[in-house]
Amino acid sequence: MSFLTKSPWIMHYDGSSCNGCDIEVLACLTPMYDVERFGIVNTGNPKHSDILLITGFVNSQNVDVIRNIYAKMPDPKVVVAIGICALSGNVFKDCYNVLGGIDTVIPVDVYVAGCAARPEAIIDGVVQALSILEAKKKKNIKAANAVATIQG
């Protein structure tokens, strides 16, 4: 068994949402849910993290930020999109500045639905991401395409 599943470190980025999902992600760290029980730590540093949690949709201002964060994470890494905005763009989909869900920019591995997503659902999403993380390590899958995008 890989140690990746025992100590997943998280990078959390809030795209452009109402902050509802953002607050639910932070709620996972509170004594009520305490994700550190599973060794999950919110690092806030892409170079230290294994899992990228994104809430909110992609707009023309944060698209480079999201690509940048993803490119700076060391392999193996997974992306969890949280909330309906991150999945599809929600009701903001047709706005002039909105590009859509997170998967229009970077590959997403787990989709957590909800408006806002419940902390239980977020924790479940992260746990599902762990098995994907382990599979990526075994098959040695690297995210070369994302690095190419950021350099280009």
Next chain:
Amino acid sequence: MKLIFASLAFLIFAPVVCGILAGFDRIITARMQGRFGPPLLQPFYDVLKLFEKENLQINRFFHSFYLICYLVFMLASGILFFTGQDILLVIFAFTLADIFLVLAAYSTNSPYSFIGAERELLLMMSAEPMILISAVGFFMATKHVSTASFKVADIVTAPSNLIICLPGAFIGLLFILTIKLRKSPFDLSTSHHAHQEIVKGITTEFAGPSLAIVEIVHWYETAIMLGIIFLSFAASPVLAVGVVIAAYFIEILIDNTFARFKWELTLKSSWLVTILFGGINLVVLFIIDKVK
């Protein structure tokens, strides 16, 4: 032969013991915050996981070179300490190791690392005077109870507890321990807690195995610092171990109750404590010496 065994024991047991100590640290911290906390072996899981990750290097030559120097000099410092060699050499090897960490951070050419590296240098400026004073203190204290010596072996085998001669220096050393263990309020250069970029400072640009090396070296560093605390009570080992555990618990308590200081306050407060407790302690020892 005995020296080789002592060195090997340090190389193997120091990270194991200090890793478990870090595990207890995280559990106790979580309980203080009303949380359940991670498993006891979580620090080992973290380090083993980091070795499974990609090693992103910005400066291909100097990055690894400096980090390996950091590891080697910290090991050298620890081996010198636990084989009972000169305490001055231990302290300077320890400082040199820290300098290599600073250089590694500078080599990554990132503004967050630069700030972390600058803060690490300021922390070293804050801590080093007290560590040197305690070394001189050990020398003067051993003069009172047996023959004066800088050798760790002679300090450990002193017939009575050196704390009697060095109460001030011991308090100063406890203050400095907070800086060296990277605990709040002095976790300026980097922090064990999950914080954002500027507070991760010196380790911001280290990914995967590089970060694992920094973590392992920190365990060795902890072992050496706790060893220096041990020296004050070395004549009664059971009491000394108790004091070390109590000191570590107090550090956890301080870590959870204090907000981070600015570097100015860190420097001022640590030098004030150094002069007040360490300096006066040495002066008193000197006067007693002259009167005798």
